[in-house]
Every structure is written in structure tokens, then in C-alpha cells.
Amino acid sequence: MRLDLVPRTRRSPVLDILSPALAFVAAVLIGGIAVAALGVSPGDAFVTYFVTPLSEVWSLQEIALKAAPLALIATGLAFCYRANLWNIGAEGQFVVGGLAGGWVGVATHGMGGFTLWILPAMLIAGTLAGAAYAMIPAVLKVRLGVSEILTSLMLVYVAQLLLDYMVRGPLRDPAGYNFPQSVGFDPAARLPYLMEGETLHAGVVVAFLAVVLATVVLARTLFGFEVRVVGASPRAARFAGFSDARLTLAVFAISGGAAGLAGIVEVAGKIGQLQPEISPGYGFTAIIVAFLGRLSPPGILIAAIVIALTTIGGEGAQIDLKLPLDLTRAFQGLLLGLVLGADVFAGYHVRLVPGGPSGRPVS
Amino acid sequence: MATAPFPSAPPPGPRPGPTPLFGAYGIVKRFGSFTANDGVDLEIRAGEIHALLGENGAGKSTLMKILYGLLEPTEGVVTHKGDIVQLPNPEAARRLGIGMVFQHFSLCENLTVAENIALVMPKDLSGRALADRIAKLGIDYGLHLEPDRPVWSLSAGERQRIEIVRCLLQDPSLVILDEPTSVLTPGEAEVLFTMLERLRAEGRALLYISHRLDEVRRLCVRATILRGGKVVGACNPQEETARSLAAMMVGSAVREVTGRAAGTVGAERLRLDRLTLPAPGLHATSLRDVTLGVSGGEILGIAGIAGNGQAELFAALSGETRAPDPDAVRIDGAAVGALGINARRRLGAAFVPEERNGHAAAPLMSLSENALLSRYPTAPLTRFGLLRLGAARDLARRVIEAFDVRKAGPDPAAGTLSGGNLQKFVVGREILAEPGVLVINQPTWGVDAAAAAHIRQAVIDLSARGAAILVISQDLDELFEIAGSIAVLHDGTLSTAVPAGETTREAIGLLMGGSGDASAEPRDASKAVTHAH
Known part of the structure; x- marks a missing residue:
């Protein structure tokens, strides 16, 4: 006997919505078993992970602040992944974007007079720098056929070391007692807060607008159609006259630009200066978010919030229940695996078929 | 289709004579409503190179896959030395001594020759012993191979030798060769023919699938000809002309051009x-x-x-x-x-490619999106880079009405249509553009x-x-x-x-097999053959 996967002729929209929800429930149940094995009540853990963070104003803001860069980066990555191109280096593009935009902030430090242009210039510099950095693997792929997976990933370390060098060298605050960090940005170089006295800044609006824009582009423009056709049927895309090379450059520019924008939003929003580390791995986590959201921008928004929630909840569980941070990471990985697994069942019937190693003469 | 019985075709069915090594009787294979093999009989004897001739779509590949256990026949039986056998998978076929050399190679480019061969061998055959056997086969059959060369550096002929060695290491009594010369240079083909002759002389049976008439006439003394899934003739190709073989392959009835x-x-x-x-x-x-x-x-x-x-x-x-x-x-x-x-x-200009699914149409996308696929450059389906989805749906609807495309739902994915309906959609999409x-x-x-x-x-x-x-x-x-x-x-x-x-279709058929010219005047066929190569 063996198992065969038979494609469903029509995908049911109900199953499409139900499958990630069921995967989430299954991940929570399995996580509960792991928690119990660690000697903690699964009920307490559930409350700490999923209820407490949603019931306090500060933690809701933290969730939004963590979800914003994830959603922004993952939305850009969705263009790449939809077209079957694998930009794994969003972390590096994030760092380069933060560095380039942050450099504008440092260079304009203490500038008087008209300063309204500074923040837009930082955002534009960050976006362009991220896009330009993503062009390196894209051009190498188009011109020389180099695997974009390897080059984009390795350029992450280049970007991180470049930032490290800059904040220890040229961009170090001269009055900073030799700490590896830049000057704090002027108020004109900071993203405005949305509410007086709170932590929520305008970056979440940027991320939300990016998701809306990406939804429209993918569904309603010729370019979005091109991305979808190239991913779904590469030969049909060539029949439609779409150029592989041009599209590769375009989606890398989009995903790099989105990651760079997320980088400068983080630097100009939450952090307010340049320092050796500006990302807790957003660029890598965003890959999970992109696939959890099944490469659709609205799905990515939901996935980013779920991942942010488990991260904030995980920090609470670490403090209150002494549960390890690794448990949170394991849970996020489990969730991704289950969502992708459930997707298989939404797309295929499973059938048991007889047959196996036999075949002796029967007479 | 009107087909006159070909004069030299004996009635199909078991023939008198010694028990064949392998036999296939009354083989029927249906895919849905399409019948790929329709009552095919085939007998293969030890020590012969048996040609299986036919146009593409005649059912050669289906029959060969049934013999190699890749497909199960809808009806009919396969026999080995007179006994009925079941061939549910290629493993079973190999155990009965059936080996196959595929037209398209399945080799790992970045592994060496020896590694590629070891991949398909039983685990107990160790590296040294395997290398010795590869070397011995090389000497015995003129199959020279360097075991340590990576496959990516080899020519098509050398790659085919790996496939043949893989097959011969299992000491098969029947070797099925699917269009073996299609990727070879003339020189490489000569080497192959010499080796095939040696295998035959050892008493092995070879089933040689080809549509190259000159090769078949040179190598084979028995041939079975398929057309439209049926056996339409059996003959000794060396007693036939390329013209008569071509006529059997393509059908001899000349339709009136209407x-x-x-x-x-x-x-x-x-x-x-x-x-x-x-x-x-x-x-x-x-x-x-x-x-x-x-x-x-x-x-x-x-x-x-x-x-x-x-x-x-x-x-x-x-x-x-x-x-x-x-x-x-x-x-x-x-x-x-x-x-x-x-x-x-x-x-x-407008174009309709051969492959509907994945070339002319994206199977997972809707019909209106597939209308966009080839028509957006010339029809008013976009404005400032935005898709006019309503106009695309209108266009799809016009194609569907004009070409009577049967479908389920208002705008289903192209892949859910039957082959004929999707083809009507694809052809209609281009013809409505009035190219x-x-x-x-x-x-x-x-x-x-x-x-x-x-x-x-x-x-x-x-x-x-x-x-x-x-x-x-x-x-x-x-x-x-x-x-x-x-x-x-x-x-x-x-x-x-x-x-x-x-x-005439005979003249066209000769040209398709690489011989002759298209003029209808009778012409000495053997001369036509030599002049083509």
C-alpha cells in the first residue's frame, strides 16, 4: 500500500481559510504538550502567550511595532517568491537601508533652519539603498547565472559588518565616550509618534499603506499579472512576452526597497540612532511571515501580527513562567510547518492505493 | 478515419512457431475516453532485434511502458516464456529480465559515471567490484567509459552508454530501446549498431523503437507497425522498401482533399x-x-x-x-x-503553441486572465498599467461563445477545462484577434x-x-x-x-522518415534512401 496525493480539481475557498486556522490550533495543542513536558501548566502558558499581550495597551503597541517591519519586508519578499526568485538577504537590505537613511540623520545633526525635508530624505535614502543592495544578487543572477539564494544570503554578513565598522569608525558619536554608536537623531530626523506619550510611531502606517499598495499592484496591474504568470507558468510568461531578466531586477528592487524602508523606519522610529545591531533578525523572520501569509499581502499582515504576538508573548513567558526563548522559536517553526502542511491537504486529496513491490509470475 | 488494409499485413494474433520469449496479447490501454492501445499483439523472440514502428501517437510509447511495468494495461496479458506475468512496476519487469534504455537520460550531472551507475545497483555490489564489471562490459561490448569522469563533461553518446551499461549490468534477456539514435551523431550511432548486433548474437531479444526507416531496415528482420493504437502490419523490414514501410506507418488511404x-x-x-x-x-x-x-x-x-x-x-x-x-x-x-x-x-501575427497547459495557457489562472496572457499587447485590456478586468472577462466570454467552449463556473481556471475545450479557447483567443x-x-x-x-x-x-x-x-x-x-x-x-x-501521403511519409522527395511520381525507393543519408 502507498499514499498518493491527488490534486483537487477545484480549490475550495472555505478550505483555504480553514487550513491555516486549523494549523494554528494544531500548533497550539502541540506547543501545549511541550509546555506540559517542561512542567508548566499549558493553560497558564496559553494565557501568557496569547491573552496577556492582547490585553494591555503597551503590549499591543509593541506587537504593532514588531509586526510593522515584518509585514513591510515580507510584502516585498512576496513579489520575489511569487515569481519563483529567492531573495534570502532581506536582513542585509534592511541593515543597509537603516545605515544609509541613518547616515542622512547623522549628517544633518544639529542643522538649523528648514528641516522638514530631512525625514523624507532619510526614508528615500533607506529605500534606494536597500533596492541597490538587492541589485547585486539580481544582476549576478541575470548576467552570470549565479544562484541568488547564496549571494543574497552572504551579502547579509557584509552588510552587518559594514554597519559595525561605520558605527565604530566614521559615524561614531565623537562625544560618545567611544561607545560604538552614532549621535542621537534630531527630532526632525525621527518618525513622529501617533499618540502623545506612547511608543507607537508612524512606521506602522507606512507598513499598512505598503500592504494595501502591494495588494492592488498584485491583483490589478499588468506588472502584478506578470509576477503571477512568471511564478505560475514560466513558459506561458515567455509566450506573453514577459522578460525574465527585467522581472528579476524589478522584484529584487521591490523586495530590497521594502526591506531598506523597513530598516530606516526602525532606525528613525524605535531606535533613534545608529548602533551595531539594528535588527533582531527581522529580515529572516519575514521569510517565515511571507510563507505563513501564503505570499498574499493581506495574509502577510495577519501572519506578521501572529508572529509578533508570539514573540511578545514569549518574552512574557520567559519572565513570568521561566520558559525558554527557544520555545517561542520552536513554536514559530512548528506553525510554519503546519501551515504549509495544511496547504497540501487544501490542494490535494490523499488516497490509499494498493501496489508495492510484487511482480512474481502468477502462473 | 478510412484505412484500407495493407496488403502485406498478416492477421494479428499469436503466430505459429516456437514459444516467444515475451508476448503481449490483446493489449488495450485507455486514458479516459482516449484509447492509446487497441488490441495490440506483439511477440518477441530470443536473439532478434524486433522493430516497433509508428508515428508519434501511434501507441509505441504506451506499449513499451506496459512491457516495462510503468503502465498497467486496461485489458490484455503479457507472457514470459508462455506464462502469464504481472508487471505492476519496473522492478518486477527488471526481475523478469526486461531492461530499458530511455530516450531521455536520467543521470545526475554532477556525479561521476561510476556513481551514476552505483545509484541504481543493489547495495551489496561494492565500488571496486562494480568498477571491474563496468570495465569488463566496456571491453566486451565496446562500451568505453571512464568511470571517474563527471557526467556533465560527457557527450550525448557517452551518456547513453551509461544508460546502456546500467541496463546490461542487470543481465537482461530483453532490452527495450526507445529512439536510441535520436540524440546521437552518425558516428556514435554506428558504435551503437555494432553493440546491438553483439547483444543479439548473444541470444538476447531487443525491442527497437524508431521511426528512422533506414536504421530499421538495416538492423531488424522483424517489425511490428502501429497506427492509431492498432497493429496494422508485421513484416521483415529488409524485404520492404522505405516507401512501403512509410506507407504502413502513415496509412495508405489517400483522402480526397475537400x-x-x-x-x-x-x-x-x-x-x-x-x-x-x-x-x-x-x-x-x-x-x-x-x-x-x-x-x-x-x-x-x-x-x-x-x-x-x-x-x-x-x-x-x-x-x-x-x-x-x-x-x-x-x-x-x-x-x-x-x-x-x-x-x-x-x-x-498570432501564435498557438503545441502545449496548451503551461505554454499557451497558465493552467492555474482563470480564463479571463488567460485571455490577457496573449492579447494584452494588442487589445485594449490595460490602461496606464492597470488591468481592465471587465474587458478581459468580456473577451473571454466572446471566445467562449464563438468557439463553444464548455466549462464549469463563470470564470474557471484554465486547467479545469478538458483538453479539447481548452484548445478551442486558446485557438479562439488568437483567431478573434483577426491576425x-x-x-x-x-x-x-x-x-x-x-x-x-x-x-x-x-x-x-x-x-x-x-x-x-x-x-x-x-x-x-x-x-x-x-x-x-x-x-x-x-x-x-x-x-x-x-x-x-x-x-501523396506515401511521399510525405518517406520524407518524414528522412528519405525520398515529395513528388508523387513513383521512384526507386532504395535509391531514395541512400540519397537521404
């Missing part, structure tokens, strides 16, 4: 001038000096067996492959060789009779409105039905087009 009044032929609208293109890959064909012209109101048919350059010719016409010389392709006089497919569409030049590859491949008639009628009507139409097809019935003149593509070269009324 349905096509000689329309008014206008100016030349599509021209290829000495188009030469290198082969894009290992299993691809290079095009050599292809010259043709199609005028408005004319339908030119390109006959030929698959793999002789049809896909490459189509890509060169559509612009999916650019020609090195811009003047080599002309549409309405404009040199378009260097232009892409959309530039050619804007000049009034001045239409290039269509295998217009009715795998399509039911009603849909095929609908498509052919639409193509004829379009030509009557003044379009120049180039039809590439393996179906001779189809070409004789709709084409005004016919040329044959063989091994990347195109014969001179001749009016369909002045040639």
Missing part, C-alpha cells in the same frame, strides 16, 4: 529566409537553412515527426527565440527576426473529433478572410484536409513545399 476552395491568394505575408539556429539544448534540434513563404489566403502545412525541429521552428516564428539575422523572419515584409513575440503580435499571420503548432493534438473539426473550420475560415496560416502538425489527415501545400521538417531541415493535391 473543404478548401482555392481562395484568392494574395501577397506574401510570412517569410523565412535561410533561417539557421543552433540547437538550444541536448535534446533539441538545430534548424538549418529553413526557407518558406506563406501568402494571404494560403495555408501551408509543415509535416514531420515530433522532435525534428517543430518546437524550435515555432519558437523562431513566434519570437520566443530571436534569430541571429533580423532578415531571416519577415512578417508583411518587415524584418522581425530580432523582435520579441509582442512586437510581432503588434504587426498582426494577418497565424502560426499554429499541432492544432488538434489530443482533441476530440468534434472540437478538432471546429478548430480546423475556424482556421480555414480565417485563411479565406486573407490571413496567411502556417500549420505545424504530425497528423497527415489534418494537413491533407486543410493545407493548400505541404512541406516536411526532418532533422531541422525543411523540404520544398508542394501543393497538397499533387503529392
Whole structure:
């Protein structure tokens, strides 16, 4: 006997919505078993992970602040992944974007007079720098056929070391007692807060607008159609006259630009200066978010919030229940695996078929 | 299809004589409503090279897959030395001593020759012992291989030797070879023939699948000929001429050319001038000096067996492959060789590729999105880069109505349509654009009779409105039905087009097998064979 996967002729929209929800429930149940094995009540853990963070104003803001860069980066990555191109280096593009935009902030430090242009210039510099950095693997792929997976990933370390060098060298605050960090940005170089006295800044609006824009582009423009056709049927895309090379450059520019924008939003929003580390791995986590959201921008928004929630909840569980941070990471990985697994069942019937190693003469 | 019984064909069925090594009797294989094999009988004796002849789609591959355990027959039995055997998988076939050399190799490019062979061997055969056996086979059969060379550095002939060695290491009593010379140079083919002769002399049986008539006449003393899933003849190819073999393959009944009044032929609208293109890959064909012209109101048919350059010719016409010389392709006089497919569409050309799913249409996308796929460059379906989804749905609906496309739901995914309905959609999408030049590859491949008639009628009507139409097809019935003149593509070269009324399917069949010329006058066939190679 063996198992065969038979494609469903029509995908049911109900199953499409139900499958990630069921995967989430299954991940929570399995996580509960792991928690119990660690000697903690699964009920307490559930409350700490999923209820407490949603019931306090500060933690809701933290969730939004963590979800914003994830959603922004993952939305850009969705263009790449939809077209079957694998930009794994969003972390590096994030760092380069933060560095380039942050450099504008440092260079304009203490500038008087008209300063309204500074923040837009930082955002534009960050976006362009991220896009330009993503062009390196894209051009190498188009011109020389180099695997974009390897080059984009390795350029992450280049970007991180470049930032490290800059904040220890040229961009170090001269009055900073030799700490590896830049000057704090002027108020004109900071993203405005949305509410007086709170932590929520305008970056979440940027991320939300990016998701809306990406939804429209993918569904309603010729370019979005091109991305979808190239991913779904590469030969049909060539029949439609779409150029592989041009599209590769375009989606890398989009995903790099989105990651760079997320980088400068983080630097100009939450952090307010340049320092050796500006990302807790957003660029890598965003890959999970992109696939959890099944490469659709609205799905990515939901996935980013779920991942942010488990991260904030995980920090609470670490403090209150002494549960390890690794448990949170394991849970996020489990969730991704289950969502992708459930997707298989939404797309295929499973059938048991007889047959196996036999075949002796029967007479 | 009207088919006269061929005079030299004995009645099918078990023949008297010694028990064959392998036999297949009454084999029927259906895929849905399509019958690929319809009551096929085949006997293979030890010590013979048995040819299985037929056009593409005649059922050769299906029969071969049944013998190798890749497909289970719907009806019928396979016997080994007179006993009925079950072949549920290739493993079972191998245990009975059946080996197979595939047309397309399954080798790992970055592993060495020895590693590729070890991959398919039982685990107890260690590296040293295996290398010794490879070396011994090399000496015995002239299959020289360097065990430590990586596969990516080998020629097609050397790669095939790996496949043959893999097969021979299992000491098979029957070796099935699927179009073994299709990827070989003439010199490599000679080496192969010598080795096949040696295998035969050892008392092994070989089933040799080919449509190259000269090879078959040289190697085989028994042949079974398939057409339309049925055995239409069995003969000794060495007693036949290439002409008579070709006639058996393509069917000897000459249909009357009907349905096509000689329309008014206008100016030349599509021209290829000495188009030469290198082969894009290992299993691809290079095009050599292809010259043709199609005028408005004319339908030119390109006959030929698959793999002789049809896909490459189509890509060169559509612009999916650019020609090195811009003047080599002309549409309405404009040199378009260097232009892409959309530039050619804007000049009034339209294209229908052979493969519906994944080339002409994206199977997971809706019909309206598939209407966009080829029509967005010329129809008002976008505005400022935004899709006009309503207009795309309207266009899809017009195609669906004009071509009677049966579907489920208002705008279903293209992949959910049946083959015939999707083909009607794809052809209709292009014809509704009222192209001045239409290039269509295998217009009715795998399509039911009603849909095929609908498509052919639409193509004829379009030509009557003044379009120049180039039809590439393996179906001779189809070409004789709709084409005004016919040329044959063989091994990347195109014969001179001749009016369909002045040639016969035997003459075309000879050209398809690489022999003869298309004129209808009888001609000494053996001379034709030698002149072709």
C-alpha cells in the first residue's frame, strides 16, 4: 500500500481559510504538550502567550511595532517568491537601508533652519539603498547565472559588518565616550509618534499603506499579472512576452526597497540612532511571515501580527513562567510547518492505493 | 478515419512457431475516453532485434511502458516464456529480465559515471567490484567509459552508454530501446549498431523503437507497425522498401482533399529566409537553412515527426527565440527576426503553441486572465498599467461563445477545462484577434473529433478572410484536409513545399522518415534512401 496525493480539481475557498486556522490550533495543542513536558501548566502558558499581550495597551503597541517591519519586508519578499526568485538577504537590505537613511540623520545633526525635508530624505535614502543592495544578487543572477539564494544570503554578513565598522569608525558619536554608536537623531530626523506619550510611531502606517499598495499592484496591474504568470507558468510568461531578466531586477528592487524602508523606519522610529545591531533578525523572520501569509499581502499582515504576538508573548513567558526563548522559536517553526502542511491537504486529496513491490509470475 | 488494409499485413494474433520469449496479447490501454492501445499483439523472440514502428501517437510509447511495468494495461496479458506475468512496476519487469534504455537520460550531472551507475545497483555490489564489471562490459561490448569522469563533461553518446551499461549490468534477456539514435551523431550511432548486433548474437531479444526507416531496415528482420493504437502490419523490414514501410506507418488511404476552395491568394505575408539556429539544448534540434513563404489566403502545412525541429521552428516564428539575422523572419515584409513575440503580435501575427497547459495557457489562472496572457499587447485590456478586468472577462466570454467552449463556473481556471475545450479557447483567443499571420503548432493534438473539426473550420475560415496560416502538425489527415501545400521538417531541415493535391501521403511519409522527395511520381525507393543519408 502507498499514499498518493491527488490534486483537487477545484480549490475550495472555505478550505483555504480553514487550513491555516486549523494549523494554528494544531500548533497550539502541540506547543501545549511541550509546555506540559517542561512542567508548566499549558493553560497558564496559553494565557501568557496569547491573552496577556492582547490585553494591555503597551503590549499591543509593541506587537504593532514588531509586526510593522515584518509585514513591510515580507510584502516585498512576496513579489520575489511569487515569481519563483529567492531573495534570502532581506536582513542585509534592511541593515543597509537603516545605515544609509541613518547616515542622512547623522549628517544633518544639529542643522538649523528648514528641516522638514530631512525625514523624507532619510526614508528615500533607506529605500534606494536597500533596492541597490538587492541589485547585486539580481544582476549576478541575470548576467552570470549565479544562484541568488547564496549571494543574497552572504551579502547579509557584509552588510552587518559594514554597519559595525561605520558605527565604530566614521559615524561614531565623537562625544560618545567611544561607545560604538552614532549621535542621537534630531527630532526632525525621527518618525513622529501617533499618540502623545506612547511608543507607537508612524512606521506602522507606512507598513499598512505598503500592504494595501502591494495588494492592488498584485491583483490589478499588468506588472502584478506578470509576477503571477512568471511564478505560475514560466513558459506561458515567455509566450506573453514577459522578460525574465527585467522581472528579476524589478522584484529584487521591490523586495530590497521594502526591506531598506523597513530598516530606516526602525532606525528613525524605535531606535533613534545608529548602533551595531539594528535588527533582531527581522529580515529572516519575514521569510517565515511571507510563507505563513501564503505570499498574499493581506495574509502577510495577519501572519506578521501572529508572529509578533508570539514573540511578545514569549518574552512574557520567559519572565513570568521561566520558559525558554527557544520555545517561542520552536513554536514559530512548528506553525510554519503546519501551515504549509495544511496547504497540501487544501490542494490535494490523499488516497490509499494498493501496489508495492510484487511482480512474481502468477502462473 | 478510412484505412484500407495493407496488403502485406498478416492477421494479428499469436503466430505459429516456437514459444516467444515475451508476448503481449490483446493489449488495450485507455486514458479516459482516449484509447492509446487497441488490441495490440506483439511477440518477441530470443536473439532478434524486433522493430516497433509508428508515428508519434501511434501507441509505441504506451506499449513499451506496459512491457516495462510503468503502465498497467486496461485489458490484455503479457507472457514470459508462455506464462502469464504481472508487471505492476519496473522492478518486477527488471526481475523478469526486461531492461530499458530511455530516450531521455536520467543521470545526475554532477556525479561521476561510476556513481551514476552505483545509484541504481543493489547495495551489496561494492565500488571496486562494480568498477571491474563496468570495465569488463566496456571491453566486451565496446562500451568505453571512464568511470571517474563527471557526467556533465560527457557527450550525448557517452551518456547513453551509461544508460546502456546500467541496463546490461542487470543481465537482461530483453532490452527495450526507445529512439536510441535520436540524440546521437552518425558516428556514435554506428558504435551503437555494432553493440546491438553483439547483444543479439548473444541470444538476447531487443525491442527497437524508431521511426528512422533506414536504421530499421538495416538492423531488424522483424517489425511490428502501429497506427492509431492498432497493429496494422508485421513484416521483415529488409524485404520492404522505405516507401512501403512509410506507407504502413502513415496509412495508405489517400483522402480526397475537400473543404478548401482555392481562395484568392494574395501577397506574401510570412517569410523565412535561410533561417539557421543552433540547437538550444541536448535534446533539441538545430534548424538549418529553413526557407518558406506563406501568402494571404494560403495555408501551408509543415509535416514531420515530433522532435525534428517543430518546437524550435515555432519558437523562431513566434519570437520566443530571436534569430541571429533580423532578415531571416519577415512578417508583411518587415524584418522581425530580432523582435520579441509582442512586437510581432503588434504587426498582426498570432501564435498557438503545441502545449496548451503551461505554454499557451497558465493552467492555474482563470480564463479571463488567460485571455490577457496573449492579447494584452494588442487589445485594449490595460490602461496606464492597470488591468481592465471587465474587458478581459468580456473577451473571454466572446471566445467562449464563438468557439463553444464548455466549462464549469463563470470564470474557471484554465486547467479545469478538458483538453479539447481548452484548445478551442486558446485557438479562439488568437483567431478573434483577426491576425494577418497565424502560426499554429499541432492544432488538434489530443482533441476530440468534434472540437478538432471546429478548430480546423475556424482556421480555414480565417485563411479565406486573407490571413496567411502556417500549420505545424504530425497528423497527415489534418494537413491533407486543410493545407493548400505541404512541406516536411526532418532533422531541422525543411523540404520544398508542394501543393497538397499533387503529392501523396506515401511521399510525405518517406520524407518524414528522412528519405525520398515529395513528388508523387513513383521512384526507386532504395535509391531514395541512400540519397537521404
